[in-house]
Amino acid sequence: MDNQIDKNELYEKNSMAGIDFVSSIVLIAFSLGIILWSLKMPRPGGWSSAPGLLPLFLGACILFMSLSMLISSIRNEGFSRLITKFQGFPLSQTISDTKKRRLLEITLLIALYIFGLLGRMPFELASFIYLVSTLSFFWRKGGWKKIILLSILVPLGMGALFKIVFVVIMPGGSIFDQLFYLKK
Amino acid sequence: MYTFSLAFSPFLLVVAACGSLLGIIWGAMPGLSPVMAMALLLGLTYKMGIPVAITFLLSCFVGANYGGSISAITMNIPGTPDSVPTQMAGFPLAKRGQAGLALGTALTGCTVGSWFGTFALIAMVPILLDIALRFTSWEMALLFLWAVSLGGALTAGESPIKGWISGWIGLLIALIGREEIYGYERFTFGSMHLLLGLSLVASVIGTFGIVEIIDSLSEPIPYRLPEKVGKIAPLPREFFRYWRSIIRSNIVGLLIGILPAAGATMSAFVSYGMGERATRKKFSDGDLEGIVCSEVAGNSNIGGALLPTLVLGIPGSAGTAMFMAALNLHGVIVGPMIEREQPGILYFIYGCLFIANFAMYFIGLAIIKPTVRLFSLPREILFPIITLICVTGAYLENSDMFDVYVMFGFGILALIMRKTGFPVAPMVLGIILGDMLDGNLRRAFVTFEGMTIWQILSSRPIGMVLIIILLFTFIRGLYKKK
Numbered sequence: 179m180d181n182q183i184d185k186n187e188l189y190e191k192n193s194m195a196g197i198d199f200v201s202s203i204v205l206i207a208f209s210l211g212i213i214l215w216s217l218k219m220p221r222p223g224g225w226s227s228a229p230g231l232l233p234l235f236l237g238a239c240i241l242f243m244s245l246s247m248l249i250s251s252i253r254n255e256g257f258s259r260l261i262t263k264f265q266g267f268p269l270s271q272t273i274s275d276t277k278k279r280r281l282l283e284i285t286l287l288i289a290l291y292i293f294g295l296l297g298r299m300p301f302e303l304a305s306f307i308y309l310v311s312t313l314s315f316f317w318r319k320g321g322w323k324k325i326i327l328l329s330i331l332v333p334l335g336m337g338a339l340f341k342i343v344f345v346v347i348m349p350g351g352s353i354f355d356q357l358f359y360l361k362k
Numbered sequence: 363m364y365t366f367s368l369a370f371s372p373f374l375l376v377v378a379a380c381g382s383l384l385g386i387i388w389g390a391m392p393g394l395s396p397v398m399a400m401a402l403l404l405g406l407t408y409k410m411g412i413p414v415a416i417t418f419l420l421s422c423f424v425g426a427n428y429g430g431s432i433s434a435i436t437m438n439i440p441g442t443p444d445s446v447p448t449q450m451a452g453f454p455l456a457k458r459g460q461a462g463l464a465l466g467t468a469l470t471g472c473t474v475g476s477w478f479g480t481f482a483l484i485a486m487v488p489i490l491l492d493i494a495l496r497f498t499s500w501e502m503a504l505l506f507l508w509a510v511s512l513g514g515a516l517t518a519g520e521s522p523i524k525g526w527i528s529g530w531i532g533l534l535i536a537l538i539g540r541e542e543i544y545g546y547e548r549f550t551f552g553s554m555h556l557l558l559g560l561s562l563v564a565s566v567i568g569t570f571g572i573v574e575i576i577d578s579l580s581e582p583i584p585y586r587l588p589e590k591v592g593k594i595a596p597l598p599r600e601f602f603r604y605w606r607s608i609i610r611s612n613i614v615g616l617l618i619g620i621l622p623a624a625g626a627t628m629s630a631f632v633s634y635g636m637g638e639r640a641t642r643k644k645f646s647d648g649d650l651e652g653i654v655c656s657e658v659a660g661n662s663n664i665g666g667a668l669l670p671t672l673v674l675g676i677p678g679s680a681g682t683a684m685f686m687a688a689l690n691l692h693g694v695i696v697g698p699m700i701e702r703e704q705p706g707i708l709y710f711i712y713g714c715l716f717i718a719n720f721a722m723y724f725i726g727l728a729i730i731k732p733t734v735r736l737f738s739l740p741r742e743i744l745f746p747i748i749t750l751i752c753v754t755g756a757y758l759e760n761s762d763m764f765d766v767y768v769m770f771g772f773g774i775l776a777l778i779m780r781k782t783g784f785p786v787a788p789m790v791l792g793i794i795l796g797d798m799l800d801g802n803l804r805r806a807f808v809t810f811e812g813m814t815i816w817q818i819l820s821s822r823p824i825g826m827v828l829i830i831i832l833l834f835t836f837i838r839g840l841y842k843k844k
Binding site: 226 | 523524526527530531533534537541543544546548549572575576577579580581582584740742743746747749750751753754757758761763766767769770773774777781782783784799800803804805807808810811
């Protein structure tokens with residue numbers, strides 16, 4: 179049992195070395211960018227009050243720490259492990275992996291809700307569409323009736339609470355805005 | 363004429379109960395912070411009398427501070443930024459079926475912290491203010507830097523470097539926008555939306571909320587909290603066996619609270635970190651003592667933060683700044699003249715804090731069982747609904763869709779960080795403290811112009827101690843790695 183745990187830990191450590199290799203390179207590039215940008219910032223009162231002072235310090239710290247991560251990753255054969263990992267996991271296998279597929283689905287659904295629906299129609303309608311699609315994807319055993327009922331009641335309840343009690347503007351407006359307008 | 367006992371009138375007790383309930387519910391919703399609650403309720407209190415308005419707002423504020431721990435423990439999404447350490451120690455307990463006890467401990471911690479803060483507010487005004495005034499820009503900058511470093515070292519497990527990188531990135535993110543000294547636009551790419559920086563609320567919701575929703579729903583069988591609530595309130599002897607942590611956290615919360623703008627988040631992180639070091643336990647495996655450290659400090663901070671707000675007119679945190687605005691709205695001008703202008707009002711506010719603490723405890727206790735049952739609903743139902751609350755929370759601060767996009771962006775960034783082993787909590791702490799660190803550091807350097815390093819160090823003993831603590835944190839973090 180202990181042997182198995184040790185093997186798992188070793189596998190995770192090896193796999194992390196590959197990830198650290200890529201992360202450290204990205205961070206080195208990022209920190210160099212920050213350092214260059216900070217150096218270009220104006221210094222009207224000298225370095226002591228320069229807007230680039232803290233970014234320069236932080237960029238230099240990140241650069242130093244990423245270099246240390248890179249060296250540690252190279253020592254643990256991070257680069258070769260990364261290549262092996264990519265060779266062992268072809269793209270088709272990644273897509274067919276249930277967890278990764280679900281991750282992609284929920285990310286796309288949230289992205290669609292935020293970028294495609296919200297702000298383009300009343301909050302309640304956008305949220306209804308999002309809830310119906312998400313619940314039908316992830317809560318199939320709930321049945322259509324429950325899914326639709328929940329998708330209607332939750333956005334309406336939220337809209338009423340925020341619009342009537344807290345009197346705030348909802349993203350894309352609320353159907354209660356229209357009700358208030360008609361009342362007036 | 364206001365008096366201490368006025369706060370105990372039956373009508374104000376009912377007002378306190380309503381305010382607490384509203385605050386707890388508000389705080390439990392991810393992204394809806396106590397500050398936002400105060401901001402939105404400010405308008406509602408406009409037609410109320412001063413006693414009712416003060417009681418309602420204070421109860422709501424105290425309640426919302428506890429509410430943040432509800433979603434932190436039961437959903438792994440902190441309702442407020444200061445409940446991040448509670449989330450780290452409490453969520454593993456909830457997964458093991460101890461959500462009720464974890465919430466009960468958080469509530470007791472909140473109450474004990476609030477009581478301590480209130481008593482300190484009454485008894486120690488001159489001493490505490492003297493300590494606070496010794497912290498100049500240099501000491502504040504070092505304190506902020508230490509908090510981020512400590513957060514990085516604590517949350518990164520075996521790789522503190524990853525924690526520090528995360529914290530440093532958070533500090534950089536906080537620098538986006540127009541800086542305060544010359545008005546220079548940093549990292550804005552010419553975008554109008556970035557002029558005032560990225561929204562803190564949106565970044566916290568994205569970093570903890572959106573990422574949790576994506577990660578949980580991507581599991582073929584998402585986890586579900588055990589429905590059985592079990593024991594909720596810890597017995598006094600069970601709670602007070604952590605007496606060392608309680609005393610330490612109270613002092614940490616109070617001292618950080620009196621420093622202008624330091625806030626409950628920093629208190630909770632620092633207290634959690636000091637607690638982990640002192641007890642040599644790993645709170646993130648699930649530990650009631652971790653919750654005690656975080657909640658006690660986060661709430662004793664309220665009393666501490668009210669001190670400079672009421673007596674000097676300098677808000678100790680964003681929440682107390684909002685409270686100050688509410689008092690101004692009702693014609694109460696806080697500051698050194700407060701007692702002369704409104705005789706007895708300070709004592710009335712102390713009384714309100716007492717009843718707010720009572721109301722929070724009893725209402726909090728009453729709603730633990732239904733709360734755990736609600737949040738033990740299957741994640742497939744709960745999380746799509748929580749998305750709506752996250753989106754609303756991100757949008758409400760500025761009524762701007764850009765903040766919702768920022769929230770999504772932070773969700774994706776946090777997901778990448780989670781998968782690559784970088785902790786996200788230090789980044790959030792960095793985002794909260796970055797702007798204040800920048801301003802204080804540059805102001806300090808301007809005052810140091812013409813001085814040698816030795817002169818700076820010898821003339822600032824508190825700064826010297828903070829530098830030693832900071833170096834110790836780095837060295838200890840690196841040593842732990844090996």
